[in-house]
Amino acid sequence: MFRRAVFRTLRGSETVIRHPSSASHSRGMNHGGRLLLTMSAGGVILGTTYLHMQWPVHLDGELRKQGDQHRDLHDGGRDPKASGEEYITMQEVGRHNLAHDAWVVVEGKVFDVTKFHMHHPGGSQVIVANAGRDMTELFKSIHPPKTLESNLPPESFKGLVNATAAAASLEAYRAEQERVERERDALPDVETMLGLDEMQETAESFLSPRVADYYRSSSLDGISTSDNRSSFRKCRLLPRVMRDVSAVSPQTTIFGVPSALPIYVSPASNALLGHPDGELNITRGAAKTGIVQGISAAASMNEEMNGNMGMVYQVYLEYDRSRTEERVREAVEGGVQALILTVDSNVGDHRQSTEKLKGTRGSAEPGIKMGSFTDTSQYHDARQNWDDLAWLKGLAQGVPIYLKGVCHIDDVRIAKEYGLAGCILSNHGGRQLDRARTGFDSLRGIHAEDPQLLKDLEIYVDGGCRRGSEVLQAIALGARGVGSGRPFLWAQAAYGEKGVIRAVRIMESEIVTAMRLLGVTRLDQLHPGMVECLQEVWK
């Protein structure tokens, strides 16, 4: 599809994770287009690279011809009303404002750039940051003689917008951005944030409603999302006293990578919606605090994150498998340390609050709908099944694969049979199947039924964890680590990189304090006997 030109380290500099116990550290070096990850005793280096892509060769050939068809078919100067067509409203354009659903307006024409932005030579960020809007001014300032359609296949063209409406919408967007920036600047000092919930409240206090909703939203009734929080609260801890806990070490390995804490950033899309530096905030904050970041397949800064990797890269089995293949090959060649395969998203979600804010997308036409349903959206493939794993393992070339979005103990057993490194027990933050059991309850179930399974492969948990003591509950019951999604999105949205660092420091302080109060100095001293879970009462 495209040619790899040069790897660069993040923003031209090396990113170094310094493990707290390490006496020395080393650097990820960029040698001949390959990123080398080097480790020292107890220290690990993450060089996050990003890809600078050459203009796809075929775009200059075949697609340019297709672009000419655009110009013939869609002369921007004409009035669609005269030919009986309707304008696309700016509200409709605004519904497509995400990395995985991106439309833009250039010179009165609406284009779907969802696939294109990942291959954009100038980077995906500039396009994703303007998704859902008119970006004529910016486009013309960068590419004065070009038209956008000359680089897009014909089906990318969606229609025309009214120029006055587009200008008004851009003006309103700018005013809103200015308000958000002003309010972000006026926030209380980041050091005053004492908990992850407070970080969320702070971010929600000024973010645009649609952005806040995107981060907060759940499928349907949000039962899984609220269960995620409450399931941790069903357990109580049994501390041991009179033990020397003056020196405590919360360090471990997460997905095979040394980590300062038993927590990691769970992959989550579209950080750019909340802050102009988007995923970079999380990458830098995670690197500086020594925790692992899982990078989402739908990250909003693809040229820096998706084309390459932190250490742990999340993939979907996409409908177009060549895209999955391309991403996995790049990740593996770039030296990624683990792959997370998210399997709870074989179809799209049902987030109704988001739909309401966006307007409705579904067809309102009456009539019986018969026959089988197919879903061909980009990231989801309803055909995916266990047989795909052999193919993925071949591509991974020995890089460990972790299955994310597992609930049932039998699926953990199958994952073990397939030789996977581990499973992440998760309901996707309650954003996919509503009423799916929580990750923490799935862990409790496995612990009760087959505790050996928790030793046979690495088990992680995510969803609703907001306190250090909750992390320790999961570790005591056999999890290796706990992931968090929303807390890092909120933290970076409110305070950028500093917010991410603060969020990790809050969790570190809570974990270390809880370990001391429990009477343990290392994570491997935690055991199931220290956790008592309240029994559910069925009436």
Ligand SMILES: Cc1cc2nc3c(=O)[nH]c(=O)nc-3n(C[C@H](O)[C@H](O)[C@H](O)COP(=O)(O)O)c2cc1C
């Ligand atoms: C806004 C948002 C975007 C997400 N995007 C992805 C994604 O691209 N890939 C993925 O595997 N999980 C994704 N997730 C799910 C998270 O990885 C994680 O499972 C979930 O957020 C955990 O729940 P928590 O937010 O309560 O910590 C996303 C979650 C949120 C909130």
